[in-house]
Structure formats: structure tokens, C-alpha cells
Amino acid sequence: MNWQAMKSIYLFEMARTRRTLLQSIVSPVLSTSLYFIVFGSAIGSRIQNIEGVSYGSFITPGLIMLSLLTLCISNGSFGIYFPKFTGTIYELLSSPVSMPEILVGYVGAAASKGLIVGAIILGTAYFFVDVTIQHPLLMITFFVLTAITFSLLGFIIGIWATNFEQLSLIPSLVIPPLTFLGGCFYSINMLPPLWQTVSHFNPVLYLVSGFRWSFYGISDVNPWISLAIIIAFLGVCLVLVSWMFRTGYRLKS
Amino acid sequence: MPKSIISVERLTKTYANGFEALKGVDLEIAEGEILALLGPNGAGKTTLISIICGIVTPSGGRVLAGGHDVVRDFRETRALIGLVPQELTTDQFETVWNTVSFSRGLHGKKPNPAYIEQVLRDLSLWDKKDFMLRQLSGGMKRRVLIAKALSHEPRVLFLDEPTAGVDVNLRKDMWQVVGRLRESGVTIILTTHYIEEAEEIADRVGVIDGGRLLLVEDKVTLMKKLGAKQLILELSEPLGAIPEALSGYGLRLENEGQALVYDYDGHDQTDRIGPFLQALSAAGISFKDLSTRQNSLEDIFVSLIGERA
Known part of the structure; x- marks a missing residue:
């Protein structure tokens, strides 16, 4: 194992965050605070409690997931796409580094950034609403698994993308509808039966719901199914990325 | 002939679009020599170098570096080799110091600021160490790429068209650096369009065209x-x-x-x-x-x- 190389990639990527502090940390925290002010305090005070939880508290896990998914995908994809775009990828390919080591470096850094921002948002939430975490161990499991899985998805997108348009396609066009319609801001029990059924095909529902269960013990779906689904999705991403590495897909001719 | 540090055997490469870049190349490169590869654009020079360095997968044949297969034992072979690519590919927002240190880390070497300092001084980059790459001229970027390639103390250095678009002064500086490296025992393989360069600096000259090595000869023999x-x-x-x-x-x-x-x-x-x-x-x-x-x-x-x- 080339530990030194993994560490170098990880630290190099983390250093990029320091340079773009405003964009990578301040901006997601600001936008989430705005959600708390608008939905939590202003509008939320007029919305009745959902299964005994105030609306502001109810949306907190969903908001963390929303930021976590978006950030992990964009960090994960940008990290590997940028060297492809500038051509510095030659260096990764000609170094004594294996593909899995490259993966650990980039995905590790992207997931770390997502987790840092997620933790800051959670901290911010305490200022606006009441937050309790009933199952901390499960909460951390969901938190970390989601960060890793979606950073990995980002990494796959970064390898697949051949231009900036494709790079932002999934994070900007696919993820927002999935998260907004995945029960970030409501319980799917509030929907008509047809839409409840449709919602069950949205994978993000399981993430948000399971994560919320670890906070308040309320959930639209069985939290263990949630956990199984995220692990299965992680498995799919791993199979895909190992195929990419084996064939050198869009990395190596 | 001294022992080979690089052996290329019946190497072929056909790209996905059907282009046959290498049609069976055999080449022995001796430790410590300077070999110049001459050839027109599209001759296969860069493909040959890219396969040896691990950027391109060979279609057939094999390459040994330091006795190891470049595909199977890539950790051993890539640790031996430094590569200066043809294009000025740099992370524009990174500083000179960071990018060179990063390269060393990628090659699995522990940080050694004193060595990096020496490399930067040798390439007249020391006063630019905290500059971002986008603030540097093309010639300076070329030096940074050389510094990155040298950051892990390679035994073999590949220079792909090192003097393309480089002014006369820098070219002289570069040959001084190459001379010093050679004295320290580093094997150097360079590709070039400039025949005078090959004449001036190389021990042996290879001519490559249409994916074949047409000639590899001692410069002295060629000079005759x-x-x-x-x-x-x-x-x-x-x-x-x-x-x-x-x-x-x-x-x-x-x-x-x-x-x-x-x-x-x-x-x-x-x-x-x-x-x-x-x-x-x-x-x-x-x-x-x-x-x-x-x-x-x-x-x-x-x-x-x-x-x-």
C-alpha cells in the first residue's frame, strides 16, 4: 500500500477546501440557516407538529441530508474531474499508486468535507430549533455511509463526465427533485395514496427517513430497510467504479 | 553495452479508434545514457513514453524497467521513473512548493523539504516557490514540471519535447540541468524535433516514424x-x-x-x-x-x- 500517496491526495484535496472556504463551507451553512429561519421559525410556527415533532425539528435531518448529498457529489466529482480537465491526471497515472488508493484519497476527502459541513449544519440547527438524537450510533452510521456512498457516486460522475455540463447534470438536475420529493420537508403520509406509492421508488426517501428515525424515532419507512438500501447502493457504486478501473474507462487508453 | 535499465520488447499499441501507434518496437536503454528520440508528429514517440510510464496500456509486447514489468510491477517501475509531459499541464491555482511536494508524496516518498529546496534552486525556481502556477510564464511552468518529475529522485527521466516553445536561455539552462543529472547517474530519454539538440546532448539517437523504430545509433557513429x-x-x-x-x-x-x-x-x-x-x-x-x-x-x-x- 502506498499510504504516503493516499495521504498526499487526501491532504491536497482538503487544502483545496481551505482555499475555497467561502464556497465550500460558508455558503452551504448560510443557505441552510435561511431554510431554518424561513421554514423553521417563520412558516414552521404556523404548521402543526408532525407525529409530535415541531416542523423546524422535523426538517433538520432532511436539510442535513440535502447538503450532504449535494456536497459529496460535487466534491467527489470535481476532485477527479479537475485533473482530467487540466491534464494533470498524467501524474496520477504515472505514479506508483493503485486505482483503489486514488479512490480512497479522493473519496475520503470528499466525504470528510461533506461530514464537516453536515456537522456544522447540525450545530447551527441547535440555535434555531429543538434537536434530539435518540439513536446516536445509527445516526453516525447513516451520516458516514451516506457521505461515502455519494462521494463515490460523485467520483464516478467525475470520471464519466467529459465537460462541465455533464459534471453538474446529476447534482443540479437529478438530486434536488429527489431530495425535495424525498420527504425532506414533509412526511409522505401527508401525500395522496398514489404519490405515497410513487415516493417509495425514490431512494432518497429511505435516506432521509432512516436518518430522521435516528433523531426522533419517527419514520416513513422501516429504518433497517433504509440502512439496507444505502448499503446496497454503496455496493452498486463499488461494482461500477471497479469496472471503470479495470477497463481504464475514460482514464486510460 | 552496460546493463539495460529499460527494455522494450515487440511493443505494439492500437488505440480504440483503430489507429496503430506502435507496430512492434524493440529498444534497450542503458543505465546512465542520454537517448534522444527523433521523429515527426504522430510518429509514436509520446505513445512509447506513455506506455513505459504507465499512462497508456500496451496492446502487445512488454516493457521492463529496472527488470520489472511496467504493467504487473507498476509500483517498482513507476518509482524509478520521472516524467515531464509535452503539454504544460499544471494545477493553475496551486503554489510551486505545494505541487512539487505533492508529486513526491504521490510517489510514496516521505517529505524532504531540503531535497525539494535543492531541486527548486537547481531549476532557478526557489524565489518563485510561493507563486501560484498561473502567475508563471510558460518557461517557468516547464521548469516546475521538471521539478515535479525530479521530486521523487527518479533513476530514469523522460522529457517529452522539453524545449518546445522554450526560449534560448531556458533551453541552455535546461541542458545544464540535464548534464548535472547525467553526472549523478540518471538515465535520460528525451524526444525532440530539434536535431541540433539531439546532436548536442545525446549519447545515442533513435529515429522513430510510423510506429517503428527506424534506427538507433551511437551518436559517434552517426557523426561519422x-x-x-x-x-x-x-x-x-x-x-x-x-x-x-x-x-x-x-x-x-x-x-x-x-x-x-x-x-x-x-x-x-x-x-x-x-x-x-x-x-x-x-x-x-x-x-x-x-x-x-x-x-x-x-x-x-x-x-x-x-x-x-
Whole structure:
């Protein structure tokens, strides 16, 4: 194992965050605070409690997931796409580094950034609403698994993308509808039966719901199914990325 | 010949679009030598280098570096090799110091600020160490790429078109650096369009075209070929045949007897032209004009490429 190389990639990527502090940390925290002010305090005070939880508290896990998914995908994809775009990828390919080591470096850094921002948002939430975490161990499991899985998805997108348009396609066009319609801001029990059924095909529902269960013990779906689904999705991403590495897909001719 | 540090055996590469970049290349590179690879664009130079360095997967044949297979034992071989790519590919927002240190880390080496400092000083980059790459000129970026390639103390250095778009001063500096590296025992393989460069710096010269290595020869041997000179005399009166008195010189008549051509070795220090001209006037042959022609590496190059075309 080339530990030194993994560490170098990880630290190099983390250093990029320091340079773009405003964009990578301040901006997601600001936008989430705005959600708390608008939905939590202003509008939320007029919305009745959902299964005994105030609306502001109810949306907190969903908001963390929303930021976590978006950030992990964009960090994960940008990290590997940028060297492809500038051509510095030659260096990764000609170094004594294996593909899995490259993966650990980039995905590790992207997931770390997502987790840092997620933790800051959670901290911010305490200022606006009441937050309790009933199952901390499960909460951390969901938190970390989601960060890793979606950073990995980002990494796959970064390898697949051949231009900036494709790079932002999934994070900007696919993820927002999935998260907004995945029960970030409501319980799917509030929907008509047809839409409840449709919602069950949205994978993000399981993430948000399971994560919320670890906070308040309320959930639209069985939290263990949630956990199984995220692990299965992680498995799919791993199979895909190992195929990419084996064939050198869009990395190596 | 000293032992090979790089052995290329029957190497072929066909890209996904069907382009056959290498059609069976064999090449032995000795430890400590400087080998120049000459060839036109699309000849296969960069593909050859890219396969050795691990950027491109070979279609057939194999490459050994330091006795290890570059595909199977990539950790061993890539640790030996430093690569300076043709394009100025840099992370524009990174500082010189960080990018060079990053390269060292990628190669699995523990940080060694003193060594990095030495590399940067050798390349006159020390005062630029905290500059972002986008603030540097093209020539300076080229130096940074060299510094990155040297950051992990490689035993073999590949320079792909190192002087393309580089001014004369930097080119001189670069050859000084190459000279110093060579003294420290580093094997250097460079590709170039500039034949003078190959002549000036290389121990051996290889000519590659159409995916084949047409020639690899010691520069000294090549220089002998280069040494061949011709003295061409435009005669006042055309000659039907070469006079008996001048038969020992191996002369030829050209241009329907109007020009007399004398082939001689330009590196031979003995005075040949003087006695020849005396013999000429003794034979009563007068001439209007004279010129000399020298075989250059370029001629050899062009004739080799021409043979194929």
C-alpha cells in the first residue's frame, strides 16, 4: 500500500477546501440557516407538529441530508474531474499508486468535507430549533455511509463526465427533485395514496427517513430497510467504479 | 553495452479508434545514457513514453524497467521513473512548493523539504516557490514540471519535447540541468524535433516514424556519417571523363560533366583540400565556383523518413 500517496491526495484535496472556504463551507451553512429561519421559525410556527415533532425539528435531518448529498457529489466529482480537465491526471497515472488508493484519497476527502459541513449544519440547527438524537450510533452510521456512498457516486460522475455540463447534470438536475420529493420537508403520509406509492421508488426517501428515525424515532419507512438500501447502493457504486478501473474507462487508453 | 535499465520488447499499441501507434518496437536503454528520440508528429514517440510510464496500456509486447514489468510491477517501475509531459499541464491555482511536494508524496516518498529546496534552486525556481502556477510564464511552468518529475529522485527521466516553445536561455539552462543529472547517474530519454539538440546532448539517437523504430545509433557513429562532406566544383569546361591523374580521389562527375564532386571526411584533420586543388590545377582543370555540402543528421533523418514514405 502506498499510504504516503493516499495521504498526499487526501491532504491536497482538503487544502483545496481551505482555499475555497467561502464556497465550500460558508455558503452551504448560510443557505441552510435561511431554510431554518424561513421554514423553521417563520412558516414552521404556523404548521402543526408532525407525529409530535415541531416542523423546524422535523426538517433538520432532511436539510442535513440535502447538503450532504449535494456536497459529496460535487466534491467527489470535481476532485477527479479537475485533473482530467487540466491534464494533470498524467501524474496520477504515472505514479506508483493503485486505482483503489486514488479512490480512497479522493473519496475520503470528499466525504470528510461533506461530514464537516453536515456537522456544522447540525450545530447551527441547535440555535434555531429543538434537536434530539435518540439513536446516536445509527445516526453516525447513516451520516458516514451516506457521505461515502455519494462521494463515490460523485467520483464516478467525475470520471464519466467529459465537460462541465455533464459534471453538474446529476447534482443540479437529478438530486434536488429527489431530495425535495424525498420527504425532506414533509412526511409522505401527508401525500395522496398514489404519490405515497410513487415516493417509495425514490431512494432518497429511505435516506432521509432512516436518518430522521435516528433523531426522533419517527419514520416513513422501516429504518433497517433504509440502512439496507444505502448499503446496497454503496455496493452498486463499488461494482461500477471497479469496472471503470479495470477497463481504464475514460482514464486510460 | 552496460546493463539495460529499460527494455522494450515487440511493443505494439492500437488505440480504440483503430489507429496503430506502435507496430512492434524493440529498444534497450542503458543505465546512465542520454537517448534522444527523433521523429515527426504522430510518429509514436509520446505513445512509447506513455506506455513505459504507465499512462497508456500496451496492446502487445512488454516493457521492463529496472527488470520489472511496467504493467504487473507498476509500483517498482513507476518509482524509478520521472516524467515531464509535452503539454504544460499544471494545477493553475496551486503554489510551486505545494505541487512539487505533492508529486513526491504521490510517489510514496516521505517529505524532504531540503531535497525539494535543492531541486527548486537547481531549476532557478526557489524565489518563485510561493507563486501560484498561473502567475508563471510558460518557461517557468516547464521548469516546475521538471521539478515535479525530479521530486521523487527518479533513476530514469523522460522529457517529452522539453524545449518546445522554450526560449534560448531556458533551453541552455535546461541542458545544464540535464548534464548535472547525467553526472549523478540518471538515465535520460528525451524526444525532440530539434536535431541540433539531439546532436548536442545525446549519447545515442533513435529515429522513430510510423510506429517503428527506424534506427538507433551511437551518436559517434552517426557523426561519422555526418562527417561526410562533399566539395563541389563548377567547371569552366565540361569534362567527358575524370582524368587519369586524379583517379586516386574517388571523384564523380555530375550535371553532364559540368560539376566535379569530391567526397571526403570532414572530421579527418589532415589537409586534403589543398593537395587536391593543386593536383587539379596540375591537371589543367579550372573551375568557376566551388561549394561544400555537409551531411547533417537532418539529411539522414529525412532520407530515412523518405524511404518509408
